[in-house]
Amino acid sequence: MAIAAWRLAQRWCPSFPVVQLHMNRAAMTASQKDFENAMNQVKLLKKDPGNEVKLKLYALYKQATEGPCNMPKPGVFDLINKAKWDAWNTLGSLPKETARQNYVDLVSSLSSSLESSSQVEPGTDRKSTGYETLMVTSEGGITKITLNRPAKKNAINVEMYHEIMRALKAASKDDSSITVLTGNGDYYSSGNDLTNFTDIPPGGVEEKAKNSAILLREFVGCFIDFPKPLIAVVNGPAVGISVTILGLFDVVYASDRATFHTPFSHLGQSPEGCSSYTFLKIMGPAKATEMLVFGKKLTAGEACAQGLVTAVFPDSTFQKEVWTRLKAFAKLPPNAMRISKEVIRNREKEKLHAVNAEECSVLQERWLSDECMNAVVNFLSRKSKL
Numbered sequence: 453m454a455i456a457a458w459r460l461a462q463r464w465c466p467s468f469p470v471v472q473l474h475m476n477r478a479a480m481t482a483s484q485k486d487f488e489n490a491m492n493q494v495k496l497l498k499k500d501p502g503n504e505v506k507l508k509l510y511a512l513y514k515q516a517t518e519g520p521c522n523m524p525k526p527g528v529f530d531l532i533n534k535a536k537w538d539a540w541n542t543l544g545s546l547p548k549e550t551a552r553q554n555y556v557d558l559v560s561s562l563s564s565s566l567e568s569s570s571q572v573e574p575g576t577d578r579k580s581t582g583y584e585t586l587m588v589t590s591e592g593g594i595t596k597i598t599l600n601r602p603a604k605k606n607a608i609n610v611e612m613y614h615e616i617m618r619a620l621k622a623a624s625k626d627d628s629s630i631t632v633l634t635g636n637g638d639y640y641s642s643g644n645d646l647t648n649f650t651d652i653p654p655g656g657v658e659e660k661a662k663n664s665a666i667l668l669r670e671f672v673g674c675f676i677d678f679p680k681p682l683i684a685v686v687n688g689p690a691v692g693i694s695v696t697i698l699g700l701f702d703v704v705y706a707s708d709r710a711t712f713h714t715p716f717s718h719l720g721q722s723p724e725g726c727s728s729y730t731f732l733k734i735m736g737p738a739k740a741t742e743m744l745v746f747g748k749k750l751t752a753g754e755a756c757a758q759g760l761v762t763a764v765f766p767d768s769t770f771q772k773e774v775w776t777r778l779k780a781f782a783k784l785p786p787n788a789m790r791i792s793k794e795v796i797r798n799r800e801k802e803k804l805h806a807v808n809a810e811e812c813s814v815l816q817e818r819w820l821s822d823e824c825m826n827a828v829v830n831f832l833s834r835k836s837k838l
């Protein structure tokens with residue numbers, strides 16, 4: 453029974469082994485008082501812990517107070533309640549006491565991780581803390597922004613969109629010469645986190661679509677306006693928005709393990725990241741249509757042949773070869789590089805902002821379509837994958 457509960461808990465809470473350690477050490481279950489304290493602590497958290505954690509907290513709370521989920525499953529379009537139901541239902545027959553303890557432990561690990569992430573690491577000015585979804589370092593003239601949700605294939609949730617914008621703004625002002633974006637783990641990024649669509653505000657799906665279009669426009673705008681050389685180090689497969697914005701990078705290096713996939717039609721969506729303009733310029737309309745309309749997945753070699761990728765390296769030597777080049781670039785005079793980028797890119801900026809605005813407004817409509825909603829529901833209910 454205890455092993456079953458442990459396995460179950462591991463499934464819904466990746467940090468569970470850590471939590472479990474605390475439990476074993478303390479060899480006790482949380483009292484009702486601990487549980488109530490934890491509930492109060494949640495209200496005091498200074499930072500939003502994100503949807504995934506909120507769903508875990510919800511599920512554990514329900515399990516601890518009501519026991520196993522025996523409510524009828526909400527309809528497919530009732531996205532929020534369905535996500536909540538799924539989270540609770542996943543806990544199966546986890547005993548109430550264990551759920552209560554796990555709730556207390558999760559809140560405690562959450563409070564300490566959110567507190568510590570806002571503290572500056574003593575004795576170093578190289579690693580920027582205060583990011584939940586990224587690792588940001590600055591060293592030897594290179595600011596490196598690493599997408600850091602490997603367990604989710606570096607899917608970009610709302611928090612990550614905001615953090616990337618924050619990191620880019622900081623990098624544009626710091627003393628580095630070049631900026632690099634890469635991914636931690638086996639993926640570069642699986643694109644937009646599809647659970648972003650489940651957090652529906654009081655104004656309903658229309659408000660959600662409007663807010664998402666505003667966020668997307670601002671996000672892509674940061675790439676259009678980024679003033680220093682921006683290099684993508686594509687360490688593995690890239691999907692959706694992580695591919696489209698590559699057209700706004702100055703150089704794209706890829707491992708031969710990387711693939712480039714923009715399955716917008718499959719998802720009932722349409723191109724973003726200015727790809728409806730940049731991809732046509734880079735690879736011509738027919739190849740761009742194969743990717744953006746028909747969702748053709750390119751190998752790194754194909755993406756390189758089509759001009760989206762600058763160079764491809766064998767995965768075994770990828771990091772070594774790429775970083776040797778990047779370190780050499782970072783030694784070049786920074787002002788000359790910035791000004792050259794300005795000369796190359798500036799005349800396109802106005803056009804790119806106009807394209808970005810148009811793409812976002814088309815997408816705002818698309819997100820409300822049955823085609824898009826069905827695709828998201830199918831992914832979230834584990835019925836489909838790319």
Ligand SMILES: CCCC/C=C/CC(=O)SCCNC(=O)CCNC(=O)[C@H](O)C(C)(C)COP(=O)(O)OP(=O)(O)OC[C@H]1O[C@@H](n2cnc3c(N)ncnc32)[C@H](O)[C@@H]1OP(=O)(O)O
Nearest residue numbers: 603604605607642643644645646647664668692693837838
């Ligand atoms: C607000 C601005 C909006 C801008 C819009 C942009 C458009 C796009 O970016 S469209 C592209 C959207 N991305 C996808 O459709 C990818 C969906 N993911 C998949 O099809 C598969 O996960 C994968 C092919 C990428 C990987 O498959 P694999 O079998 O290797 O791994 P999984 O077990 O599926 O993944 C591990 C883990 O990660 C979760 N996950 C992966 N990608 C996403 C994602 N894009 N959104 C949400 N969650 C994702 C996956 O569910 C697994 O989670 P669990 O371990 O909890 O089951």
